[in-house]
Each structure stands twice: as C-alpha cells, then as structure tokens.
Amino acid sequence: MPPETLILRISACPDRDFGVELDALDVAGWQTLVSLSRDMRVLPLVDRAITRAGRQGLVPADCAALIEDQRRFQAMSSFGNQIALTQVIDILARHAIHPVALKGVRLAHIDYPDARLRPMRDIDLLVSPEVAERAQQLLVDTGDYEVAEWTNLYGMDYGHQLPDLLDKRSGVTLEVHHRLNARGWVQEPLLVRMVHDDAQELVLSGKTVRVPSAHANFLHLVEHATLHHFFDNGPLTLADLHFAVAGGKVDWSLLVKQAAEMRVMRSLQLVAALARRHGATWVPDIIDTSGSALSGHVDIAEQAILRDEYEADRFAFMRRLSLRKGQLPGLLTAIRAAFTPSPVSLGSMMGMRQTNPLRWLAYPAWLIARAAKYQAARRLGTTSASTARELAMLNWLHSH
Known part of the structure; x- marks a missing residue:
C-alpha cells in the first residue's frame, strides 16, 4: 500500500489496527509516511496508529526522532493555543463580545480523545457582522495583537473574515470571522445562524468558551x-469527521434534513464516499454514496486531498482564474487577467487599503508575481482538462 493511501486510511478510520499495513513498509516507505503525515498535519494520528498496533520497534531511527520532535511540538502548541484562546475570549468578554470558536476548538477539546491529536494552525472566532470590526480593533488596541504581515488588507465587504491577527506573545494566529464562507454559497446564513443559536459552552483554564453544536x-x-x-x-478532514461522529451526538435523520435545507447534501455525499472508500465506519446508510457520477468526483477529491500546500495553491489559482474570466485557463485568459488586477492585492502590496489610488504603483510587481504563479501552475500539470474536471465537480456540488 502506498504511504499516501495509508495516510488516508489512518485518517478515515483512526481506531482501526493498521499493523499489517505498517509491517509491509520498507525504510523508504516509513520515511515517506512520516514526512508526508507531518506536512499534512496527521503525524499525531499516525503516531497513535503505530502505538495502537504495537509497531514502535519497526520505526527507523530518523523517523522515530521526527515523531518525538512532533510530540514535543504538538504538546507545546496545544498548550499555547489554549492559553491564546482563553486570553482573547477574556478580552472580548470584557466588552460584551462573546464569539464562537470554530471547528478545531470543539474537535480538539470535546471530540478527539486527546487535544494533542488535533493540530490547529490558527484560532477562528465567529462574531456578528455588527461587532466584527470593533472586536478586531479592540484586540489591536491592547498592543498584544497586530495585523499579520502576510495577510492582505481589506474590510468587511471583501470576504468572510477580517485580516489575520498575530498574537505577539504566543505567535498564534487569530481570525475574526463575520461569515463562514465567501464563495457564493447562498444558504450560508442558515449555518451561520445555527452556529450562533445552538452554540455550547466549554470550560478551558477556568474560562467559558462558546463552540458550535455537534451538528453545526x-x-x-x-x-x-x-x-x-x-x-x-x-x-x-477525514479524521475530523470520524471523531465528530464518534461521541454519538449526531442525529442522522435531522442532519441529513439540515444538509438538504442548506444545499450541502452533495458535499455530504462526497466526503462520505471518500471516507467510506478508505474504510470509514461512521457513514450511515441514509447517506447515499453510490452512483457513477459521484465515483468520478471522489477520484478528483482524492487527488486534491493529497496535495501539498504549494500544489494546492497553484491548482486553486487556476480555478480562480477560470471562475473570474468565465473560461478555462490558457494564455488568452491569463492575458485578460493581467489587465484586471485585484484592488485588494494591489493595496496590500503597498500596505494600504484597496480604495487608495496609489495602489496602482504595485501593478508591475503584481504582474510579475502573477505571471510566475501562472507558469508554476502550468508546470505542475494544471492543464485545461484537469481544471475543467475540478470546475465540473464544483458545479455539481452547487447544483441540485
């Protein structure tokens, strides 16, 4: 079994015994398994699978050292994230702002058996649109947070969140969200309302943190x-879905009804089919994962889920290029895009808002960077045909 496939299987069904698959790995296979799972943020789960199968003695020395380093890093990171979360919750609570901590916080501290198994890259906080900019400014005004140097500069009208904030004490990234999605999902307000209305309370380090319900x-x-x-x-994602269900808090009849109302039934079928392909046991019969059309989309999803960050960024670039210009990416599309730069991108390169006319001074640098990104994407094999398949899948997900 290729290490990539084993990563998907461990992620899809983390509680299974993978001793047979681990026995079959040679030194190169172990090295690929450990390095890839580290890059994909599932090394803690792979480490757990090795221990559960009793195969620690098979791990090559260099891989064992990397795993041990990751254990130490994840223990410190988990503790640091918890401190950063409770501090920001405390600051906002003093101003009567009570955000909902999205996705990873509930998963790490309620659903997963150990918070160290669920790495978190950042902390996402959902607030109402009316207080989002105020919450962001309150944090900056404390002097402990600053707008991250890597983020774009924009306002409420640009996306689903405000620019990334960096906690200068811990190095943790915070995102103040006022929505959940900025990609044309019409039914998004239904989920936003569910997240707010059905929020549950979690106590961490003596502080009460609001998190979404199991369904939300x-x-x-x-x-x-x-x-x-x-x-x-x-x-x-596959591991998140497994542990989100493991606690038995999901009413499948109700969840399927909610998914249909929110027009994410096909999304649910797709992730369930991909998880089931790799051994997931959580998928109920009420979710239909049959059909040739779905099978073809699962193949595309499997290719996408295994990409590293560089590859994912280049493929996403080509999809966005196609969606903006209404045609498959090619030289003509790229040329057309070169004459319509994003005001947000130009402004951010100059360290100013998108409305400042001086943003155009960044146009030559933006054009060079855009051309380099286009060429890099082409070298990765993001052809018109591959982009067309991905866009077809997105269209299928959005259509009913």
Whole structure:
C-alpha cells in the first residue's frame, strides 16, 4: 500500500489496527509516511496508529526522532493555543463580545480523545457582522495583537473574515470571522445562524468558551472541505469527521434534513464516499454514496486531498482564474487577467487599503508575481482538462 493511501486510511478510520499495513513498509516507505503525515498535519494520528498496533520497534531511527520532535511540538502548541484562546475570549468578554470558536476548538477539546491529536494552525472566532470590526480593533488596541504581515488588507465587504491577527506573545494566529464562507454559497446564513443559536459552552483554564453544536460543526466541516477549500485542507478532514461522529451526538435523520435545507447534501455525499472508500465506519446508510457520477468526483477529491500546500495553491489559482474570466485557463485568459488586477492585492502590496489610488504603483510587481504563479501552475500539470474536471465537480456540488 502506498504511504499516501495509508495516510488516508489512518485518517478515515483512526481506531482501526493498521499493523499489517505498517509491517509491509520498507525504510523508504516509513520515511515517506512520516514526512508526508507531518506536512499534512496527521503525524499525531499516525503516531497513535503505530502505538495502537504495537509497531514502535519497526520505526527507523530518523523517523522515530521526527515523531518525538512532533510530540514535543504538538504538546507545546496545544498548550499555547489554549492559553491564546482563553486570553482573547477574556478580552472580548470584557466588552460584551462573546464569539464562537470554530471547528478545531470543539474537535480538539470535546471530540478527539486527546487535544494533542488535533493540530490547529490558527484560532477562528465567529462574531456578528455588527461587532466584527470593533472586536478586531479592540484586540489591536491592547498592543498584544497586530495585523499579520502576510495577510492582505481589506474590510468587511471583501470576504468572510477580517485580516489575520498575530498574537505577539504566543505567535498564534487569530481570525475574526463575520461569515463562514465567501464563495457564493447562498444558504450560508442558515449555518451561520445555527452556529450562533445552538452554540455550547466549554470550560478551558477556568474560562467559558462558546463552540458550535455537534451538528453545526459537522456541517461546517463538510462545507469547509468542499465548497470552500476543495479538499486542500488535507486528510485531517477525514479524521475530523470520524471523531465528530464518534461521541454519538449526531442525529442522522435531522442532519441529513439540515444538509438538504442548506444545499450541502452533495458535499455530504462526497466526503462520505471518500471516507467510506478508505474504510470509514461512521457513514450511515441514509447517506447515499453510490452512483457513477459521484465515483468520478471522489477520484478528483482524492487527488486534491493529497496535495501539498504549494500544489494546492497553484491548482486553486487556476480555478480562480477560470471562475473570474468565465473560461478555462490558457494564455488568452491569463492575458485578460493581467489587465484586471485585484484592488485588494494591489493595496496590500503597498500596505494600504484597496480604495487608495496609489495602489496602482504595485501593478508591475503584481504582474510579475502573477505571471510566475501562472507558469508554476502550468508546470505542475494544471492543464485545461484537469481544471475543467475540478470546475465540473464544483458545479455539481452547487447544483441540485
């Protein structure tokens, strides 16, 4: 079994015994398994699978050292994230703002058996649109947070969140969200309302943190993986779905009804089919994962979920290029795009808002960077045919 497939299987069914598959790995296979799972943020789960199968003695020395380093890093990261989360919750609570901590917080501290198994790249906080900019400014005004240097500069009208904030004390990234998705999902307000209305309370370090309900979080995971990210958040999605269900808090009849109302039933079918292909046991019969059309889309999803961040970024670039210009990417499309730069991108390159006319001074640098990205994407094999298949899948997900 290729290490990539084993990563998908461990992610889809983390509680299974993978001793036979681990026995079959040679040194190169172990090295690929450990390095890829580290890059894909599932090394803690692979480490757990090795221990559960009693195969620690098979791990090559260099791989064992990497796993041990990751254990230490994840323990510190989990603790640091918890401190950063409770501090920001405390600051906002003093101003009567009580956000809902999205996805990873509930997963790590309620659904997963150990928070260290669920890496978190950042902390996402959902607030109402009316207080989002105020919440962002309150944090910046404390002096402990700053707008991250890598983020674009924009306002409420640009996307589903405000620019990334960096906690200068811990190095943790925070995102203040006022929506959940900015990609044309018409039924998004239904899920936003569910996240707010059905929020549950979790106590961490003596602080009360609001998190989504089991249903709201599960539906957000499904939408986030498909409509929002086209599976570029990697195999961790499969593990998230497994543990989100493991606690037995899902009423499948109700959840399927909610998915239909929110028009994410096809997204649910797609992630369920991909998970079932790799041994997931959580998928109920009420979710139909049959059909040749769905099978073809699962193949595309599997390719996408295994991409590294560089590849995912290049493929996403070509999809966005096609969607903006209404045609498949090619030289003509790229030329057309070169004359219509994003005001947000230009403004961010100059360190100013998108409305400032001086943003155009960044146009030559933007054009060079855009051309380099286009060429890099072409070298990766993002042909018109591959992009067409991905766009067909997105169209299928959005159509009913």
